Amino acid sequence: MRRPALALLTTSLLLAGGFANAADTGIPATAVKTAEQLRDKALHDDTAYQVVKSLTTEVGPRLAGGPNDQRARDWAVAKFKALGFDKVYTEPATYPLWVRHHESGSIVAPFPQQLVLTALGYSPGTPKGGLTAQVVAFDSLAALKAADPATIKGKIVYVGYRMQRHQDGHDYGMGSAVRTAGAVVAADKGAAGYLLRSAGTDAHERIAHTGVTGFRPGGKAIPAAALSNPDADQLERVLAYGKPVTVKLDLDCGIVGEYTGANVIGEITGKKYPDQVVAIGGHLDSWDPGTGAIDDGAGIAISMAAAKLIHDLPQRPDRTIRVIAFANEEMGLWGARAYADKHAKEVANFMLGTDSDLGAGKVYRMSASVKPEARHAIQQIADVLKPLGVAYDATRPGGGGSDLGSMHAKGMAALTLDQDATWYFDWHHTSNDTLDKIDPRELAQNVAVYAAWTYMAAEADGDFGSAPGAFAGDGAED
Template identity: 50%
Template sequence: MRIRLIVAALALGMAMTPAFAANKPVRIPDAAMTQAATLREQALTSDLAYRITESITTEVGPRMAGSEGDARAVAWAQAKFKSLGYDRVWTEPVTFPKWERRSERAEVLGRHAQPLVLTALGGSPGGTVEGEVVRFTDLASLEAAPAGSLAGKIVFVDFKMERKRGGDDYGFGSRIRSRGPTTAAAKGAVGYLMQSAGTDSHRMPHTGITRFDEGVKPIPAAALSAPDSRQLSRLVAMGPQRVRLALDCGWDGEATSYNVIGEVRGSSKPDEVVLIGGHLDSWDLGTGAIDDGAGLGITMAAGAMIAKLPKRPARTIRVVAFANEEQGLYGGRAYAAKYEKDVGKHQIAAESDFGAGRIYGYASSLPESAREADEQILQALAPLGIQRLEGRGEGPGPDIGPFAQRGLAWASLAQDGTDYFDLHHTPDDTFDKVDPAAIQQNAAAYAVFAYLAASADGSFGSRPVAPATPAR
C-alpha cells in the first residue's frame, strides 16, 4: 500500500537541488493541452480500469508474494498488457525471502475463556505460546518498559487508528506493527498482539509485514480484529488475563517473482520514459482489490487509452506492475537498482497504491524551471475536482520511492482514503468495494497526467543524486 510519509522525506530534497535551477523553462504545447481535454472526457466514459480490476481479482484472486497466485498474476499481467495493445511487454526477476501462512488461533484462558479472532503478521515465526497479557496503549509506552520486565509475558498494544482522508494515522499503526514485535521480544516477551492497523469495527483482522532486529529472537506476532482487541482491553481492565497464541507460519527459503512492464512507445523521444504503475502482489486474506488491483487497473487503463490516441505523445509511457511491495518494496528496489544509470531518461513517475477513492489533490517534486508545465498539468486535472496540495508533505508512492531517492522526479495524485483502512490487508478487500465512477475518475487523471508529462517540451529534472543516508 501507499505510505507517502515513509518516503516523502527521502525525496523532498531533490526539488531543492541547485542543479535544477539551471534547467530551461518547461511548458506543454497547446495542442497537447487540447488533446488532454479530449482524453479526459473519453476516459470518464470508459469502464476499462474497473474491468481490469475485476479481471485480476476474479481470475487470480489472492497473490501473496512467492505463492502460486503470485505466479498466475505475473502471467495475467503479461497477457493483459498484450491484450490492451501495449507495444512492448517484458518481465524482470525479483528475488526475496518467502513467508507462508498456514493456520492461526488464539484464546483467552481461565474464568473468561473465549476465542479471539486474529491473523498472523507477515514475518512472524510459528509457535504456540501462553502467558499473562501486559497491555500498552502505544509504541512509546512499550519502548519505555524496563529491560527484562516483560519476561514470559504476551504484549498487547491496543492503539486505535482514526479515519482520515490522507490515512495519516497509519504512520502510527504501521510502526506498532513493524517495531512492536521486535521491541517486545527484546524485553523478554514470548508473544505479541496488537489491535489491527485499521479503522473498521468489523471482526476482520488486518495483516501486514513486521521485522525483527538482528540478534533478537523472533516471537509469534499477530493482529486482533478491532472488536476482539476492545474485548481483550475490557478483560485486562478487570484483572490479569492469560492468553494462548498458536501460529503455524514462517519463512521458507527464497522465491522469485517478476516486475511486469508494458510500454506505449513515444512518437519522437521513445527512449525517454514517463513511469506509472502499482504493485502486482497482495496479501492472502482478501482478493487484493483496493490494495492494489485498483492501482493496476487505473494505470494499465491509462496507458491503454493513450495508446489508442490518433497521435502518440513524444515520450514513452511505461506501466510497471511491481513485484512484492507488501513485504519490503522488493520490486521497487529492484527497478531502481536496474535503472539507476538511466534516471535522467525518466521524465517523471507516479504510483497508484491507495485504493480507488476519488483523487482530490496533486503535488510534485518538479523544479521551478518546470513550474509552468506543472501548472498546466494541474489545469487539465482541475475539471476532475483535483486541487494542488500545499504543505501536506506529499511524496512518491512506495515502489517509486527508492528511485526518487536516486533523483527521479515524482508526482502524487492523492486519493481519498477515508475508508481505505477499513479494508486494507483484510479478508474484506474484495472487488465489490470498488466504486465504478471513482475508479473512472482515477484513470482519467492518470491518463491526463501521463500524456501531458510525456508531451512536455523540456525536462522535469530527473538526474542522478546520491541517496541520503537514513537517520539512525
C-alpha cells in the same frame, strides 16, 4: 531595430504557448487540449473496472511467492498484450518466502474464549501445541519503547493503538509503525509473543487486518498477530478487571527460504524520445485473506487503463509510457527496490513518475517534486486536473507513491496523487478487500487523472529535473 522586435515576438509566442519563459519546461497547447480530451473520455471508459474485475476473479489473492504468484504474472503479461502495449517484459525480484498455514488464538484466563486474529508477515510460528503466556498491555508504541524489559520478558506484549478515519489516512503512519516497529521492540525486550489492535478503522467487523512486521531473516523474531478491533476491545475489557490475563497463540507460519518473482512491465513506445519514460504503475501482489481489489488491483487497473487510452490516440506520445506491475510491495517493497537498483543509472531518463496504491477513492490532491523551472508545467497539469476535483498543493513534495518512491529516492522527479482514504482502512489487508468495495465512477476519475497527467508529461517541452540525487531531502519520505 529588427532584433528587439524579434525578441518581443519570441516572448509573445512563448507566452501564447503557455510558457512562462524560454528556460521553463512547458506543455504545448495542443498537448493540453488532447489531455483534456483524454480526461473527459476516461470518465466514461470502463477499461479499469474490467481489468480489476479480471484480476480479482481470474487470479484472486496474490500473496508474494504464494500459489497465485506465477498466475498473477502470467495474467499481467497477457493483459498488457491484450491491451495493445508495444513491449511487455519481466525483471526478476528475489525476496524471503513467507508462508501462512494456520492461525488461532484464545484467552485462557481469567475468562476463556476464542479470539479472532491473523498472523503478520515474517512472523515465525509458535512451538508445536502453541504459545501460552501472560499478557502485558501498552496503549502506544512510545509506552512500549519506554517500558522496562523486566516487565516484558517471557510475556505476550499487546499494543492497543486505535486508528481513526481521515481523508488522507494519516493515522496509518502510526498504525503501521505499531505493527512493524512494535513487533521488533517487543522481541528485543524479550517478549514471547506480540499482539496489536489491527491497523484498521473498522469498528464493528470481527475481521483482523494482516500486514508485515519489521522482522527479517536472521534477526530476532517472535510470533506476532493482529486482533480484530472487536476482539481487541474484548481483550482490553478483560484486562480492565485487573487480574492476570493469559492468552494462547497457535500460529503455523514463517519464512521458508527465498523466492524469485518478477516485476511485469508494459510500454507504449514514444515516437520522438523512446528512451525517455513517464513511469506509472501499482503492485501486483496482495495479502491472502481477500482478493486484493483495492490493494492494489485498483492501482494496476488505473495505470493500465490510462496507458491504454493514450495508446488509442491517433499518434503516439513523444515519450514512452511505462507501466510497472511491481512484485512484493506488501512485505518490504522488494520489487520496487530491485527495480530502482537496476535502473538507477538511467534515472535522468525518467521524466516524471508516481504509482497508485491507496485504493480507488477519488484523487483530491496533487503535489510534486520537480526542478523550479518545471513548476509552470506542473501548474498546467494542475489546471487540467482541477475540473476533476484535484487541488494542487505547491507546498508539499511529491514522493512517487509506495513503489516508485524508490526511484524518486534515486533522483526521479515525482508526483503524489492523494486519494480519498476515508474508508480505505476499513477493508485494507482483510478478507473484505474485494471487488464490491470499488465504485466504478471513482475508479474512472482516477483513470482520468492518470491519463491526463501522464500524457502531458510525455509531451512536455523540457524536462522535470530528474538526475542522480536530485531530490534528496525534499521531505517526501516523511
